[in-house]
Amino acid sequence: MTQVTMTVNGKSVSGKVEGRTLLAEFLREGLRLTGTHVGCDTSQCGACVVHVNGKAIKSCTALVADLDGADVRTIEGMANPDGSLSSLQQAFQDHHGLQCGFCTPGMVMSAAALLKENPKPTEHEVRGYLEGNICRCTGYHNIVKAIMAASGQDVSQIAAE
Amino acid sequence: MPKDHGIGASSKRREDIRFLTGRGAYTDDLAMQGQVHAVMVRANVAHGRIVSIDTSAAAAMPGVLAIFTGADFADVGGNPAGWLIHSRDGSPMREPKxxxxxxxxxxxxxxxxxxxxxxTHEQARDAAEAVAAGTEIEELPAIVDMAGAVANADNRVHDEIPDNLCFDWGWIEANRDAVDAAMKAAPHVTTLELVNNRLVPNAMEPRASIGEFNPGxxxxxxxxxxxxxxLTKLLVCAFVLGIPEHKLTVVAPDVGGGFGSKIYHYGEEALVLAAAKKLGRPVRWTAERSESFLTDAHGRDHVTTIEVGATLDGEILAIRTNTLANVGAYLxxxxxxxxxxxxGTLMxxxxxxxxxxxxxxxVxxxxxxxxAYRGAGRPEATYSxxxxxxxxxxxxxxxxxxxxRKNLLTPDQFPYTTPVGLVYDVGNYQATLDKALDMADLAGFEARAAKSRAAGKLRGVGLSTWIEACGIAPSHLVGQLGSRVGLYDAATVRVSATGTIQVMTGAHSHGQGHETVFAQVVAEKLSIPEGAVEIVHGDTSKIPFGMGSYGSRSLAVCGSAMDRALDKIIAKGKKIAAHMLEAAEGDITFENGSxxxxxxxxxxxxGEIAFSAYVPHNYPLETLEPxxxxxxxxxxxxxxxxAGAYLCEVEIDPDTGKVTICSFTCADDFGNVMNPMVVEGQVHGGVAQGIGQALVEHTAYDENGQLLTASYMDYTMPRADDVPFYQVDHSCATPCTHNPLGVKGCGEAGAIGSPPAVVNAVIDALHRAGMTHVTHIDMPLTPARVWGAMQA
Amino acid sequence: MYNFEFAKPATITDAVKALAAEDAQALGGGQTLLPTMKQRLASPATLVSLNAIPEMIGVCVNDKGEVCIGGATTHATVAQEARAHYPGLAALASQIGDPAVRNRGTIGGSLANNDPSACYPAAALGSGALIKTNSRDIAADAYFQGMFATALAPGEIITEVRFPVPQKSNYQKFVQPASRFALVGVFVAKYADGVRVAVTGASTDGVFRWAEAEAALSADFAKGAIDALSPPKGDMIADLHGSADYRAHLVKVMTGRAVAAAG
Structure with missing residues (x-):
């Protein structure tokens, strides 16, 4: 067992974990932060994306023991301090960027990382950045639109509301 | 001004709040007090006789509580097929347990x-490996290829079923001779052999089940x-485990997509219930994605020869298809x-x-x-x-x-009885075709094609004019045809004393947005705020007996039930109002919420009427229940x-064979639309799945029955950069004539109409570039396949 | 996955010591190793994380003008920090996996694994890079020894990779659409003393140099210079994503595109 301490959504947490404990398991089972989802076992679907030290990573493919001291942010930590939706989350609702909601936490976390790196991405850049996030419901149209809208771009000319 | 409320408004989805903040509650998100973990032990060969299973080593491993094998369930029932098909000779289909x-x-x-x-899960997994190590399976030759399965009568998936044939179905058998004659007489006959490729549904949430039992x-x-x-409850109780139906509650909480694959009852559901009873503790099982690939019901997998007899100016005289359909190892x-x-009814x-x-x-x-996978049968018919x-x-x-255009039914021809047993009630197929051509600027295609050529690319355009039958389904009709269930739905409207409303629906929302859209319908009908309406679904202890969501049926069937229940609420409200207003019931009208x-x-x-119903001080108690x-x-x-018309434009990179979708245009007739935003989202998702089938999704078994595409490393899911922004329209609406909301259903349309538009576009691009020898390429049109066809 | 002991040394010396334990395995970013372990296809007794060794992280340029990349440097860091010094290499790093994978995966991990469809082997071989380990220097030409096989001895750690910077370079990746590894990837680098062409994804022998193309392009660094060549011979991978002939064809197409893009 390895002792780890990390900050999750601004709160310090610590505990003993087995070497094999994945960050996704620790978040979901240890901390009951079940917004982070696990949709595959080959590190491709992206439902488990969280931020570690400000960067998007796949929490199903990272060991907690390897992240001692890390600053972790999950979907549960993305709303405004008063609990209202952040502008990115609000854009997903406004533009119908989610249906079943299962991939959504990973999409939001990836989108937030993109906008941090690239505040005004083109459609092409948004689509490319989502290479590691799979959605089966939306056909991506409204996800891409929501992310562009969240970046302050006018999306009214994009076909269909 | 577009509406901002009620029917026709693009109301934002209320369910999004919990999903966007990580507060959804999907099955695997739930933790039960004292829960334990189940892991399935699965065959690693496609076909084999179980010689022996020695569980003793596994049973002695740390944490192991129970081990089940097939013998433990030999005396209970099986998971049944819901529809009895009769073969052409009148014999019933073969139904293995x-x-x-x-x-x-x-x-x-x-x-x-x-x-x-x-x-723990890891302990269960360790022990599952030990069970597998203790099991001897005599491997038998795998039966993978459908034609081979039928031809080789000695090698059988089920020992009691010769030639591996479930049924040989003719539709309509009485048409057969006339079709043969018409085909023979036709001036031109087009023949096409094609494969409708097998797909893995891949809802992003893997299947998961938790069983609980209260010994008290x-x-x-x-x-x-x-x-x-x-439906799951009925199957588990009546067919599989024999639990009295009133002693089982089934809860489908937030569900992360289904697309058909979560209609069905699976063995794991019965297993966790039996294990929970045996152990007296909650037993949970969650599929890993690799298990989903191997065990979720797949879709499609037809091999078809279609013949179209026509006049030389393109009037269709007859259609004949011969298909082998794979049903897999069990029904x-x-x-x-x-x-x-x-x-067959859509042909x-x-x-x-x-x-x-x-x-x-x-087979x-x-x-x-x-x-059934999104579209279920109708994409196969449409594609052919x-x-x-x-x-x-x-x-x-x-x-x-x-x-x-020459062959489309015209609006004056409805209702129209097809030669394959359906009665189309209404439509305007010319309108959607015109709309699609206009939206896609077909007139400007040549200019775009010239641009592509200048860039070294081949451009093509493909069309599909499609129809489907959904809103499943009239029970009397499906009963005659072999269905073993009714396909009605149900809704309960509960008005509270303060005038707010809960609606309990048989329909289940797993992405479709019912919690928002059904509330819009109620709000419109009663002229109350949407926020005063809550939609409750997914819990059999709360909802009336409805049949759930699939076959684009939720609004058309369950929504109609809800509309009827609201009619009853209004009718009762009128009685109460008549009493309170000292007027005749027949003189009471309900308008604008009053x-x-x-x-x-x-x-x-x-609100006053609702209050009076629950505080019945001035109330006709002698004639009316409170x-x-x-x-x-x-x-x-x-x-x-x-129905609708879909137009797809593609570009092919001739050096690599890679196909890029340049634009995709949909003009749909869904009848009345309750929430345009949600409807368009459904079309987007369906089209992406259709593009996925057409271009990238490939399910391949090798000759030993090993699934080669058993993970996202080899099974290609459409990504954001595989698809364009879609152009969608639903303005050419002819309301359904036989349900109260005039709705038709939109969930499957995209997946039904899109694959042929994509493939037609690729063939068009090759023909325009002079490669007229390429008359067909089977899906998925991967770069390797397209390039290969170009070399031939 | 099976459980294991976890170690996270802070120096190369301690890492080497930890890896001397029986069935010990080095952990880079884990983007391939962890999925493999989840499937229970690998079961190290000890996993030694190389992610907390400061001397193995970072990108710099040495006095010979070579770009030096610490073995535990992530793809995202290379994409960012090598851009000014070796744009072709940075562009390759920016095409590996997806953004989240690039934030964890490391160059040392990728080269040690030597997946036949990985991108980095093409850059290392195509640049004639020097692979430095805790005990020696290995030239790229000697390092890659076939699919998943390298010159590394058990317990040996890639501490740094040194890339001579070419005059021109480009990487063209035709993705395997599911995994997003390379179905075929070609790295072309033009040095003063000749052109190197390294191909990944295509061969059952793993990454290889296409000698005929190198000769033709060394004589004339133009897309047309390879027109007359037959696609490379050798055992091409054939699978459901493409036949051997298709892969061989793509090698030529991607080589031509890389030359054109390199300018």
């Missing part, structure tokens, strides 16, 4: 023959990833209905065709069961037809748009018939 755990034989890779329950009351509870909790619940009554398409005959043989193989018509137009040197006496200013608000809660069941008297 589908047990909870395989017993005697394993029949596909992933077939579970044992299960381990342990304190004898009550069971199953929390599971289901599109239809009541999943709707696996026999999907390739028959959801496929006339939106066209006026005098003669149609469909022959379909369903057992050592592969995962195949069942729209590819063949395109080929026919090309052979006759006719414009594919003109050929379709009950009033016609021709006077005397009125009671909806309370304001009504249930309605609705059984449709016909299918609904959405």
């Amino acid at each position: 589908r047990p909870v755990l395989a017993h005697g034989k394993v029949r596909h890779v992933g077939d579970a023959y044992a299960a381990v329950v342990a304190e 009351t004898g009550d069971y509870k199953l929390t599971t990833t289901s599109q239809n909790p009541h 999943s619940n709707f696996s026999t209905a999907t390739p028959t009554f959801l496929h 006339a398409g939106p066209y006026k065709v005098p003669h149609v005959y469909v022959n379909l043989k369903a 057992f193989t050592n592969t995962a069961p195949v069942d 037809l729209e590819r063949a018509i395109d080929k026919m137009a090309r052979e006759l040197k006719l414009d594919p748009v003109a050929v379709r 009950f009033s006496v016609a021709g006077t200013d005397k009125a009671k608000s909806f 309370g304001l809660e009504e249930t309605a069941f609705y059984d449709p008297n016909n299918f609904t018939y959405p």
Whole structure:
């Protein structure tokens, strides 16, 4: 067992974990932060994306023991301090960027990382950045639109509301 | 101004708040006090006889609580097929038992023959490996190829079923001779052999189930990833485990997509219930994605020869198809209905065709069961037809748009009885075709093609004019055709004393947005705020017995039930109002949320009536019960018939064969639309799945029955950069004539109409570049396949 | 996955010591190793994380003008920090996996694994890079020894990779659409003393140099210079994503595109 301490959504947490404990398991089972989802076992679907030290990573493919001291942010930590939706989350609702909601936490976390790196991405850049996030419901149209809208771009000319 | 409220408004989805903040509650998100973990032990060969299973080593491992094998379930029932098909000779289909755990034989890779329950998931997994190590399976030759399965009568998926044939179905058998004659007499016959590729549904949430048992009351509870909790309950109780139906509650909480794959009852659901009873503790199981690939019911997998007889100017005279349909190793619940009554009945398409005959043989193989996947049968019919018509137009040197226009039914021809047993109630197929051509700027295609050529690319355009039958389904009709269930739905409207409303629906929302859209319908009808309405779904202890969500049926069937229940609420409200206003019931009208006496200013608000129903101080108690809660069941008297025209433009990189979708245009007729934003989202998702089928999604078994595409490393899911922004329109609406909301259903349209448009576009691009030898490429049109076809 | 002991040394010396334990395995970013372990296809007794060794992280330029990349440097860091010094290499790093994978995966991990469809082997071989380990220097030409096989001895750690910077370079990746590894990837680098062409994804022998193309392009660094060549011979991978002939064809197409893009 390895002792780890990390900050999750601004709160310090610590505990003993087995070497094999994945960050996704620790978040979901240890901390009951079940917004982070696990949709595959080959590190491709992206439902488990969280931020570690400000960067998007796949929490199903990272060991907690390897992240001692890390600053972790999950979907549960993305709303405004008063609990209202952040502008990115609000854009997903406004533009119908989610249906079943299962991939959504990973999409939001990836989108937030993109906008941090690239505040005004083109459609092409948004689509490319989502290479590691799979959605089966939306056909991506409204996800891409929501992310562009969240970046302050006018999306009214994009076909269909 | 677009509406901002009620029917027709693009109301934002209320369910999004919990999903966007990580507060959804999907099955695997739930933790139960004292829970333990189940892991299935699965066959790693496609076909084998179980010689022995020694569980002793596994049983002694740390944390192991129980081990189950097929023998433990030998005396309980099997998971049944929901539809009895009769072969052309009148004999009933062959129905092998589908047990909870395989017993005697394993029949596909992933077939579970044992299960381990342990304190932790990893302990269960360790012990499952030990069970596998203690098991001897005599491997038998795998039956993978359908034609080979039928030809080789000695090698059998099920020992009791010779030639591996489930049924040999003719539709309509009485049409057969006339079709043969018409085909013989036709001046031109186009023949096309094609494969409708097998797909893995891949809802992003893997299947998961939690079983609970209360020894004090004898009550069971199953929390599971289901599109239809009541149906699962019925199957588990009446067919599999024999639990009295009132002693099992099935809860389908937030469900992360279904697309058909979560309609069906699966063995793991029965396993966790049996294990929970044995151990007295909650037992949970969650599929890993690799298990989903091996065991979720797959979709499609048809091999078809279609013939279209036509005049030289493109008038269709007759259509004949011969299909082999793979049902896999066992019959999943709707696996026999999907390739028959959801496929053969659509083979006339939106066209006026005098003669149609469909022959379909369903074949057992050592592969995962195949069942309904988004569109279910209708994409297969549409693909065959729209590819063949395109080929026919090309052979006759006719414009594919003109050929379709020539054969489309016209608005004055409805209601129209097809030669394959359906009655289309209403439509305007010319309108959607015109709309699509206009939106896609077909007139500007040549200029765009020239640009592509200058960049070294080949550009093509493809069309598909499609129709489907959904709003499933009229019980009297499907009953005659072999369905073993009714296909009505139900809703309960509960008005509280303060005038707020809960609606309990048989329909289940797993992405469709019912919680928002159904509330819009209620708000419109009662002139109350949407926020005063809550939609409750997914819990059989709360909702009336409805059949769930699939077949684009939720609004058309359950929404109609809800509308009927609201009618009952209003009717009762009128009685209460008549009493309170001292007027005759017949003089009370309900408008704008108010009950009033016609021709006077005397009125009671909806809230006042609701309050009076629960505080009945001034109330006709001698003739009317207090309370304001009504249930309605609705059984449709016909299918609904959405239709549309889809246009796809592609570019091919001739050096690599890679196909890029440049634009995709949809003009749909869904009848009345309750929430345009949600409807458009449904079309987007369906089209992406259709593009996925057409270009990238490939399910391949090798000759030993091993699934080669068993993870996202080899099975390609459409990504954001594989698709464009879609252009969608639903303004050409002809409301459904036989349900109260005039709705037709939109969930499957995109997946039905899009694959042939994509493939037609690729063939068009190759022909325009002079490669007229390429008349067909089977899906998925991967770069390697397209490049290969270009070299031939 | 099976459980294991976990170690996270802070120096190369301690890492080497930890890896001397029986069935010990080095952990880079884990983007391939962890999925493999989840499938229970690998079961190290000890996993030694190389992610906390400061001397193995970072990108710099040495006095010979070579770009030096610490073995535990992530793809995202290379994409960012090598851009000014070796744009072709940075562009290759920016095409590996997806953004989240690039934030964890490391160059040392990728080269040690030597997946036949990985991108980095093409850059290392195509640049004639020097692979420095805790005990020696290995030239790229000697390092790659076939699919998943390298010159590394058990317990040996890639501490740094040194890339001579070419005059021109480009990487063209035709993705395997599911995994997003390379179905075929070609790295072309033009040095003063000749052109190197390294191909990944295509061969059952793993990454290889296409000698005929190198000769033709060394004589004339133009897309047309390879027109007359037959696609490379050798055992091409054939699978459901493409036949051997298709892969061989793509090698030529991607080589031509890389030359054109390199300018």
